[in-house]
Amino acid sequence: xxxxxxxxxxxxxxxxxxxxxxxxxxxxxxxxxxxxxxxxxxxxxxxxxxxxxxxxxxxxxxxxxxxxxxxxxxxxxxxxxxxxxxxxxxxxxxxxxxxxxxxxxxxxxxxxxxxxxxxxxxxxxxxxxxxxxxxxxxxxxxxxxxxxxxxxxxxxxxxxxxxxxxxxxxxxxxxxxxxxxxxxxxxxxxxxx
Amino acid sequence: xxxxxxxxxxxxxxxxxxxxxxxxxxxxxxxxxxxxxxxxxxxxxxxxxxxxxxxxxxxxxxxxxxxxxxxxxxxxxxxxxxxxxxxxxxxxxxxxxxxxxxxxxxxxxxxxxxxxxxxxxxxxxxxxxxxxxxxxxxxxxxxxxxxxxxxxxxxxxxxxxxxxxxxxxxxxxxxxxxxxxxxxxxxxxxxxxxxxxxxxxxxxxxxxxxxxxxxxxxxxxxxxxxx
Numbered sequence: 001x002x003x004x005x006x007x008x009x010x011x012x013x014x015x016x017x018x019x020x021x022x023x024x025x026x027x028x029x030x031x032x033x034x035x036x037x038x039x040x041x042x043x044x045x046x047x048x049x050x051x052x053x054x055x056x057x058x059x060x061x062x063x064x065x066x067x068x069x070x071x072x073x074x075x076x077x078x079x080x081x082x083x084x085x086x087x088x089x090x091x092x093x094x095x096x097x098x099x100x101x102x103x104x105x106x107x108x109x110x111x112x113x114x115x116x117x118x119x120x121x122x123x124x125x126x127x128x129x130x131x132x133x134x135x136x137x138x139x140x141x142x143x144x145x146x147x148x149x150x151x152x153x154x155x156x157x158x159x160x161x162x163x164x165x166x167x168x169x170x171x172x173x174x175x176x177x178x179x180x181x182x183x184x185x186x187x188x189x190x191x192x193x
Numbered sequence: 194x195x196x197x198x199x200x201x202x203x204x205x206x207x208x209x210x211x212x213x214x215x216x217x218x219x220x221x222x223x224x225x226x227x228x229x230x231x232x233x234x235x236x237x238x239x240x241x242x243x244x245x246x247x248x249x250x251x252x253x254x255x256x257x258x259x260x261x262x263x264x265x266x267x268x269x270x271x272x273x274x275x276x277x278x279x280x281x282x283x284x285x286x287x288x289x290x291x292x293x294x295x296x297x298x299x300x301x302x303x304x305x306x307x308x309x310x311x312x313x314x315x316x317x318x319x320x321x322x323x324x325x326x327x328x329x330x331x332x333x334x335x336x337x338x339x340x341x342x343x344x345x346x347x348x349x350x351x352x353x354x355x356x357x358x359x360x361x362x363x364x365x366x367x368x369x370x371x372x373x374x375x376x377x378x379x380x381x382x383x384x385x386x387x388x389x390x391x392x393x394x395x396x397x398x399x400x401x402x403x404x405x406x407x408x409x410x411x412x413x414x415x416x417x418x419x420x
Binding site: 062066074078100 | 216219227231
């Protein structure tokens with residue numbers, strides 16, 4: 001089971017799994033709170049997406065490196081502490097480098113700790129896989145979430161001048177529902193073909 | 194969901210066998226990593242964040258008080274005063290050779306469409322408005338956010354106005370039989386801003402001594418009771 005024999009195919013599969021097949025927010029409806037609240041503008045969505053991406057990738061790597069020998073009952077506090085530390089660090093870097101965006105998105109950066117996606121990947125994948133695989137898994141899910149946040153942000157920013165509802169929270173919900181529907185349609189077409 | 198029938202990506206991992214020693218070592222490693230990580234990030238970010246905050250305050254002040262007007266550093270020369278909202282808010286004093294030439298008042302204007310609107314109002318020594326900036330608001334994007342400095346020139350309507358120009362009775366949006374045009378479609382947001390600027394002008398006219406109390410006069414700071 002060496003990492004070396006895992007091969008590029010497996011690596012691609014792990015990446016594709018999180019990025020496309022199980023995109024958080026699109027395929028599995030988790031992480032919706034930041035998704036709907038922050039996706040008003042492309043820049044804001046992208047910034048929170050990148051922050052989440054950094055946290056989930058680092059959390060996966062560290063959980064795989066440090067947490068694999070933890071007893072299942074010691075995992076929750078251990079992983080939460082780790083994720084909280086990562087989020088704090090990312091929040092500080094965010095405020096140091098994207099100060100203006102931090103003012104806009106700021107509230108939702110610390111809330112990344114509560115994004116169940118990150119704990120879920122730590123518990124269900126990183127805790128039982130090697131560092132490289134855990135890294136790819138975090139990268140895949142993180143990129144999927146970032147793209148969705150940025151995409152929804154871009155869509156809302158684009159539509160807002162003509163379609164007021166797009167800039168309101170309700171509009172985010174409708175647009176997301178639309179995206180989920182399009183994805184389902186594509187999947188069913190593909191299954192039928 | 195994805196409708197695929199492939200073997201699961203997770204598999205048995207002998208490294209995940211648990212023992213008490215393993216748990217303790219793992220938790221200790223996590224704690225150490227977190228402490229290290231957060232301290233490094235804090236060391237790295239602390240000064241940058243402070244510089245960012247100072248920079249933002251400076252930038253905001255300079256949009257409401259022309260920098261050619263003063264030779265002091267208003268963001269370091271500030272007092273906390275209750276300008277009428279029941280909260281102590283910073284007032285930045287501009288001086289030339291130590292003599293007061295104006296001030297930037299922070300005002301929390303109630304009654305925005307979505308909560309209060311935070312304003313910074315620059316006023317010259319003669320009581321005339323030199324600039325107004327909306328520092329924070331939650332107004333509806335596409336409608337009420339036209340009060341933002343970058344989105345419309347509406348805030349310029351206040352330039353040069355003072356207490357009595359227009360008289361307090363007319364210091365309202367036109368919809369309230371006042372003199373100021375509201376932004377089309379955003380009467381509520383405009384009304385809140387107009388009211389906030391009026392309050393700043395009134396406060397400046399009636400509290401000149403408190404505003405320009407010498408720096409370090411702690412008796413003034415925090416002791417001001419609401420009128």
